[in-house]
Amino acid sequence: MGENDDEKYNQAGQIFENFVQASTCKGTIQAFNILTRQLELDPLDNRNFYTKLKSRVTTWKAKALWNKLDKRASHKEYKRGKSCMNTKCLIIGGGPCGLRTAIELAFLGAKVVVVEKRDTFSRNNVLHLWPFTIHDLRGLGAKKFYGKFCAGSIDHISIRQLQLILFKVALILGVEIHVNLEFVKVLEPPEDQENQSITGWRAEFLPMDHPLSEYEFDVIIGADGRRNTLEGFRRKEFRGKLAIAITANFINRNTTAEAKVEEISGVAFIFNQKFFQDLKEETGIDLENIVYYKDSTHYFVMTAKKQSLLDKGVIINDSIDTELLLCGENVNQSNLLSYAREAADFATNYQLPSLDFAINHYGQPDVAMFDFTSMYASENAALVRERHRHQLLVALVGDSLLEPFWPMGTGCARGFLAAFDTAWMVRSWAQGKPPLEILAERESIYRLLPQTTPENINKNFDQYTIDPGTRYPNLNSSCVRPHQVRQLYVTNELQQCPLARVSSIRRSVNLTRQESDIRPNKLLTWCQKQTEGYRNVNVTDLTTSWKSGLALCAIIHRFRPDLIDFDALNEEDVVKNNQLAFDVAEQEFGIPPVTTGQELGSAGEPDKLSMVLYLSKFYELFRGTPLQAVDAVEKQNGENNDLGSAKSSNFIFNNYINLTLPRKRVPKAEGKTEENETNKRRRKGLFGVFEETSGFPSQGTNAGKEQSDGREGMNQNKVKSMATQLLAKFEENASNTILRRQELTDRPALLSSEPPVNPRFAKPMDPSLLPPQPKRQFQVVARSEHEVREPKQSLNGSDHMARRAKTVQKTDPQPSLSETSENLASTCSAAFVLSGVLERLQHLEEKMKQKRAQTIANREFHKKNIKEKAAHLASMFGYMEFPKNKLPTKGLSHSQPPTPSCPPPHHSAVAASSSVGSASSAISSQQTTVGKVSRAIGAVAEVLVNLYVNDHRPKPQLELGSLRKEFPMSIGGSDICYFCKKRVYVMERLSAEGHFFHRECFKCEICSTTLRLGIYAFDVEEGKFYCKPHFTHCKMSTKHRKRRATIQ
Template structure:
């Protein structure tokens, strides 16, 4: 069969997508593929299948083979297990994205918001054997050729995020960089005009189309400083533990390649080394791990007295927060301390120890207090308001904070992500009552903190989201449904069956609505890219207030009609009056908003403005193709 030219072009961009190693690079090449193929991740149920039929290069096909094998696992019921479930995930860290992939494979509609727009963590994650297998079955090796080559069992957090992001996008997860979750927005009250509007999120920037997305499940995977209310946390306070991480530039020379790594296990048995290190340098460590990855990465736990003696900490304080406060830490001394520890522990074999840069462009060295570690007391809850239920789950570091030197973060994090997906599956199946779903989830959560590479089921090839395939000695009935009542807030657990049916009926309608405004914004941004020094399009309201954006749109297609470059953004009334009149006269587009609406400091009403802008889209669309 002949390959369409746009499919051919998209296949070429797909190669770039496979190689891309930044958040932005991945997002923009993926967008280009969608644009070339005129595809959108919605409707999510068919996205991956359609993509597969359009992208048929051998590279693409070898990835599809991997993903297909995974997608046909019986738990997903061919993507029908959660086909009516809409999920918002807070956080595009490894665990948020991992959870997103599972829910998408179950057929759910998944939207991820990530407040950062760059993946910049050099630090390295230790991978348990199961995790290496898990990632390989998701095509990690195809997406990052060097993935766990030979005996390597670690990966930088940044690379892990890149791999997860690519898989997530391909299976139809929508990811929005630079969008922060702020709060939940209650559904509209019964009897109100839009009483069918369900749970939504307040996000920043406030007018991002994600704020229109309605969801039935919320997953908090926003890292250890979890933002979701309603989850109490247990504190594990141990003896003072201060960890230092440091990343040095890896120039990939032969000399660097020959330096031996120090694994977490090795360091425990080498007490003599720590004694000698202390005697020679005054650096007193409890452990040190060294991984050679994109950087030379070191993580160590240092004893307080040595940090004080070496001038890293200026004053001694009982309170770890004061002890590690910015004012009490000498950054230069910290850098020297980390450098010396790295140098001696690698037997002076690393030729140059120049710091790599962190997210802020500074030398990548940091000191953290692990004296107190937190774990959520429970992993899930349900809220019901105005006849709409919301299932809320935590995953990753939000659920269980890891101790970095032992590198358990992602290993337990992925287990938690899969457990959350399993719960969503049970929730969507309708065969269990909400309290039964919560009871099962909490029973599984009991085991998470006890998992170690040795204690989990060794048959990795059998792993699925079904917890029985992963945990040994699981008692899914450890908790009884009646014990879960405290995790059910508002309404009655028994009440909602009819309401759910109604929500499903309007679901289709709403998905369309959300999709449309999302597409509209994207189209407008693209159209006005050439005017970006005059106007920035961030939303469907405030960005349009001055009239300059609308003028730009008109100028692009009919430059003779408008004196665009002479316009003054501060003359809101004058600009809009002129544009409304011109658009009606020249294109027959009736103004749906008034000059007074535009003058409102909060900007015009979003729905009205979206409708007005849609008329421009309809009018200019043909010319823009």
């Protein structure tokens, strides 16, 4: 009897090995049925099946598999298979995600039934696997079923092989799988609960007489792909540009020549343009990307351009409707085969000895062309239905939940994550957790799924369980509250859910970074309109027309003529023009350059992709901005022009802010009352204009802008015009002309009866005709005059207004004395109010003069090179001691220090127009200000000296051979990462402080935290980037070191 048992078990080991090595769905089912009959096992006994099978199959190969599965089953979340003991689950679809969900539910102890309408696994297409997916499948014993699974650096597997692995594991764990059975719909519990034998939720199948039709379920999970058959789930459609994919599978004969051919893990046009250009020139095939994986077949998938397919005869007739475009009648199958074979042959450099197509389950060559312009995603991951006191949990996984974008390779990984999340939800359901809390937690986790990447999930794969906290870092499983998911608890009949269309571009989930999806021809038309009429600018394309730099400068000048003097540009100075446009665009609009002026000028033809990317930023920024004439600044003056300029500038700034920054909801402060129209007019009518008048030049100065002289003159005239309007209102309220004449005499500098004249074009006046300035006005002037002096060509606006006031005074008639006494009280009160307003206007006017003078001085100073700046500053502050070794004597001897940009103040004005006390206070404040400025400029001068020395220090010469080996000679500075010194491509490139680098290389020098543009600090002396906390720490440490060195 014992010999018979040994023989029986040895035979069982062989049958089990046949089951493990089965290569088809039907063969696997047949081997499994033989195994269960031979070992007298009941496959419907899900609780004990795996334990009995493990005890009766004891070969060394089987024991290795049992160890893997036992390790997985030991997770505490499963509670030794008792977490979901009385839960009955139906899974619709036997794809990878459906089977992976079934395996997890089996570990939880649930009764799991899988229905699959086909009985073949014939899809040769290859799936990309993330690292955690590979680790997870190895934990299920994938290597025991498929020895080549992810050998070496392979990170992919065919769908057919993956289905076979998961199919066998599910059968071993007691999952009940039915093939050739199609799910139709969910059947509600009957109303008559007393007289019916079946009172719960069921499902309708085809064929209708299948025994499973009488089975009741607690949980139904849809895993049947994008054509989801479960009702109640609203889907969103994400539509992008037309995208046509072609998949092709060629027979892999596993020869030595085939083994030598390298795979192509993913080549897109933006990363290897020469490859695709050569492909187009040689074969006429125009692709956007291509992938080649070597698995059980040679698998190619590529995105082809429609025009290329039309030219090659693959698509017979063009059509706007994608369904009509790719229908069978409109596709030439033989040309499609030729197209795929040519592309595969060129991509592998003609190294594959033969390209014979594999045969699919229809008996046809395994080539397919499909449209992935639209992708679908469910708005919700789960819902609960209740009818006649019976509850049903309904969920989605896989492509039914979130359809992947195949070039990103996210399908399998996100499908497995959703399977784990669904198993966690079923566990909570079985433990009696309230339905609304279950749904709220599931929706909170589902919000993370579209954002997952291999980089932002936990890296410790050994700790992965069905608990979402082990997989998602910083998980907030309660971000959706139970009251927000009440609509997912359905107690009546389901309504038809229409498809919600969402306009979207297909890309990785990064909502803070928006890019333009404008087509090149539309962009070219827009550029032609903006540059029309400019000298030596003729835009005919997006490459050579931009080489001179004039076209870029013209676009900037069209919308912001104050930033660039277009008439002063020289067409021959290509490098300077381009660099000027790049610098202005980066400083004023925040548009990072894609290259340098030197590289663009030296290149034979600018790169089209780079130019399209760069110009599209201008399109997004200026789109919808009201255009102004080229000479608008010179032709227009007065209040309307200034307000329009400020609004245009604010529009552009706000437009770019909306383009680049994520939107953030700011809560409204409680207790804040709404303003009525009267209050708004009062606030905006007078002081709103004052703030805009003073704020616009200030904003421009802080941003480093150089305002034109005409604009400054208009701002001054604007202040005087406002004063004139105030005086007119004052005259209407006060009829006493004697007091009015007295007010005019006291404030001659602020009043005018004629339209203001631009001081830039006013004639010089005789100083003898000018009245003395009042004391109130002098106090304002005295505060600012010792800091900057007004240039000679700008006439003092107060003197000019005083002359106008005298003219008005002479022409006024003499009123009667009785009228004077009657209106004295009202006139005095109005005079006090007006005096405060006029004083503020005068203060604003002096501020504008001061800023204008500073702008002119800064402009002159920045024209000098580092050497001249250092010499200039050193000559201005000669009393400061500089280290002798920091400034070469030879360099200073040949350059004469220019005239200081901040000349000494006018002490004569102080002596003539102010008291001794006010003069002494002005002088003391002057000394304090000059002292502070001296120390600040002295520090800047020392930095410039260091820069000059470092700039002239001899640098070690690198070997030309090493440079040639590392980078091609055609690569410029913008193509080399500032940090890792490796090549950086256009689409992955960022720039800051004039340096170009990879996104992932932009890190803090100390803590290696990834930095973001706009939230970093840069040390000019060391050339290093820091996060702001460490930059402050470094600066404090440097100060302490310098202080200790000074003490010692």
